[in-house]
Amino acid sequence: MEKDPSFNVLGSSLTPCSTEPMTGFFRNGSCDTCAQDQSSHTVCAVMTDEFLAYSKYVGNDLSTPRPEYGFAGLKAGDSWCLCASRFLQAHEEGCAPQVNLHGTHVRALEIVSIDVLRIYATERPAS
Helix, strand or coil, X not given: CXXXXXXXXXXXXXXXXXXXXXXXXXCCCCCCCCCCCCCCEEEEEECCHHHHHHHHHCCCXXXXXXXXXXXXXXXXXXXXXXXXXXXXXXXXXXXXXXXXXXXXXXXXXXXXXXXXXXXXXXXXXXX
16 A cells, blocks of 8 residues: 655644554554545544543443553544544534644545644644
């Protein structure tokens, strides 16, 4: 799989989203993407209890540990490369998490407008 160029929604180089926990489609800590990433894991989101409960409710449990996959489960404050469509869905339901624009891949804009992403922008550094 060949990664798309690593640019963020602000037009500069993509910065890491999280290495603790390790995130990304490529599990490289960044929201890099490629043609095979059909779910577009491109939004660098900062988890909240509200969003994690919502995600579990709609069928994507991100908070329960899954040791068989090396996944410790997410908690509020963790950064994670979220699927752009899930972020948009959470926005429409009023429970979207904050977003690190520097760590959000430009391809997220194919699904979520920059105006929506800016509503949730945080300057919180990546972990």
